[in-house]
Amino acid sequence: MKSKAEKSQFSKLISDNGIWVVLVVLIIAITIVNRNFFTPNNAVALLTGEAVKGVMTFGVTLAILSKGIDLSTGSVAALSAICSAALCQASTSKLWAGLPTMPAIVGILGGICIGLIVGFANGWMVAYLRLHPFIATLGTQLICRALCKLITPGPVSKLTPGFRFLGNGKVGPFHMIVIVMIIMFIILAFMLKMTRFGKSVYAVGGNDQAARVAGINVEHTLVKVYMWCSFCAALGGVLLAGRSDSADPANTGLNYELDAIAAATVGGTSQTGGICRPSGVIAGILIMGVINNGMVMMGVNDQMTFIVKGLIIIGSVAFDMRKNAVKK
Numbered sequence: 001m002k003s004k005a006e007k008s009q010f011s012k013l014i015s016d017n018g019i020w021v022v023l024v025v026l027i028i029a030i031t032i033v034n035r036n037f038f039t040p041n042n043a044v045a046l047l048t049g050e051a052v053k054g055v056m057t058f059g060v061t062l063a064i065l066s067k068g069i070d071l072s073t074g075s076v077a078a079l080s081a082i083c084s085a086a087l088c089q090a091s092t093s094k095l096w097a098g099l100p101t102m103p104a105i106v107g108i109l110g111g112i113c114i115g116l117i118v119g120f121a122n123g124w125m126v127a128y129l130r131l132h133p134f135i136a137t138l139g140t141q142l143i144c145r146a147l148c149k150l151i152t153p154g155p156v157s158k159l160t161p162g163f164r165f166l167g168n169g170k171v172g173p174f175h176m177i178v179i180v181m182i183i184m185f186i187i188l189a190f191m192l193k194m195t196r197f198g199k200s201v202y203a204v205g206g207n208d209q210a211a212r213v214a215g216i217n218v219e220h221t222l223v224k225v226y227m228w229c230s231f232c233a234a235l236g237g238v239l240l241a242g243r244s245d246s247a248d249p250a251n252t253g254l255n256y257e258l259d260a261i262a263a264a265t266v267g268g269t270s271q272t273g274g275i276c277r278p279s280g281v282i283a284g285i286l287i288m289g290v291i292n293n294g295m296v297m298m299g300v301n302d303q304m305t306f307i308v309k310g311l312i313i314i315g316s317v318a319f320d321m322r323k324n325a326v327k328k
Contacts, residue, residue: 055184077233087107
């Protein structure tokens with residue numbers, strides 16, 4: 001009996017932490033192919049490179065948890081990046097001529113406010129117009145990207161040092177962009193585990209009708225979910241602009257929503273809603289980062305990287321659906 005109990009505990013341990021086993025196996029495999037992968041410098045490059053996508057993943061996670069999706073995050077990041085960067089241009093040839101250079105905090109808050117407005121619109125369409133999240137956020141994705149190109153045909157660059165600090169600065173030996181990602185993860189974990197809102201999101205994603213019976217305001221919860229999602233996207237856009245010292249209407253945040261969805265799904269956030277472990281989301285982000293970074297170091301063609309990401313998304317969703325079908 002003891003042996004069976006021990007085997008059961010071991011199986012549960014592997015089942016609960018299998019995503020971390022996959023991460024370790026990936027790191028070992030890539031290190032065998034290229035020994036320069038497992039070095040402190042490359043670890044820093046990997047974390048700083050994936051920090052923005054990580055922040056955006058924390059937003060998408062809530063949308064998926066509520067049995068929804070958000071395809072607009074990359075375009076929201078671009079729109080927020082362009083507007084916040086335009087407020088903090090240090091050069092004489094500004095996008096908005098005549099506008100004085102604003103303090104960094106004004107630019108940052110301006111970009112985040114734009115994200116919150118888009119998030120409210122997404123949430124309102126999903127909650128009150130009963131549009132499918134795929135359709136609602138696909139629409140805002142196209143609108144936000146078009147607005148970026150209408151605002152400026154080219155990159156907004158030469159930003160103030162204060163604005164760039166958030167994406168490119170350091171606090172001692174630690175990169176600010178990584179610190180922001182860690183803070184956002186702590187907020188996400190606390191929100192999901194310790195707040196009424198987090199428990200409501202789980203309930204809505206698991207069964208929205210049962211959530212209504214339990215007294216949860218489903219519509220308000222969904223609006224907050226999509227506002228959080230766009231807040232994370234906008235913050236990601238501000239970080240991107242600060243890191244690269246520019247915001248490009250065509251390329252900033254392009255396809256970032258796919259990486260965010262892939263990371264959240266690989267991390268165990270169920271596409272059927274109601275299931276998510278914050279620690280798994282972090283593992284998913286790191287796995288996608290290891291794949292991105294490792295394939296670059298191995299000299300793999302960019303298009304092959306997209307193929308691998310696509311297969312990961314399909315495989316993760318298929319595995320999730322099969323697992324839930326077995327439970328039922």
